[in-house]
Amino acid sequence: MMKRVLTLEAAKSVAAAAEAFADSHGFKVVIAIVDDGGHLLYLQREHDVQFGSVQTAIGKAYSAVAFKRPTVEWEGRFKEGRYGYLTMPGLTGLQGGVPLVIGGEVVGGIGVSGVASQDDERIAKAGADLLLTLSEGSRA
Known part of the structure; x- marks a missing residue:
């Protein structure tokens, strides 16, 4: 069995799709892409976005790949009062982190920060959806 990996080229394509979505809505954000080990592969920051969003x-990208689920799931647990999850190492429990999947395998994560969390999530999903579309096309 061959291990699937997220290439730099694919990471840039994911970021470009996320950026296109953000631009179409007038959002200025930071977009981070990590590999399957949570290591930063690509980062871009729009002009004038607060540096705290980097x-x-x-963190959102790392959490998405480390726990193999969108970070929105953690935010829901916090709203239920399940604060024990806050002690989990490496967890950023804010919307805007989405796993990147190729052929059903998590190969990385995308994290977006800079606007309202629900909008960060929509931007991240736009990038993740592009990778999913690309990987489905390559199977045909």
Whole structure:
């Protein structure tokens, strides 16, 4: 069995799709892409986005790949009062982190920060959806 990996080229395509979505809505954000080990592969920051969003975006991407689920799931648990999850190492429990999947395998994560969390999530999903579309096309 061959291990699937997220290439730099694919990471840039994911970021471009996320950026296109953000631009179409007038959002200025930071977009971070990590590999399957949570290591930063690609980062871009729009002009004038607060620098605090850099580490937040990286944290969201890391959490998405480390726990193999969108970070929105953690936010829901916090709203239920399940604060024990806050002690989990490496967890950023804010919307805007989405796993990147190729052929059903998590190969990385995208994290977005800079606007309202629900909009960060929509932007991240736009990038993740592009990779999913690309991987489905390559199977045909």
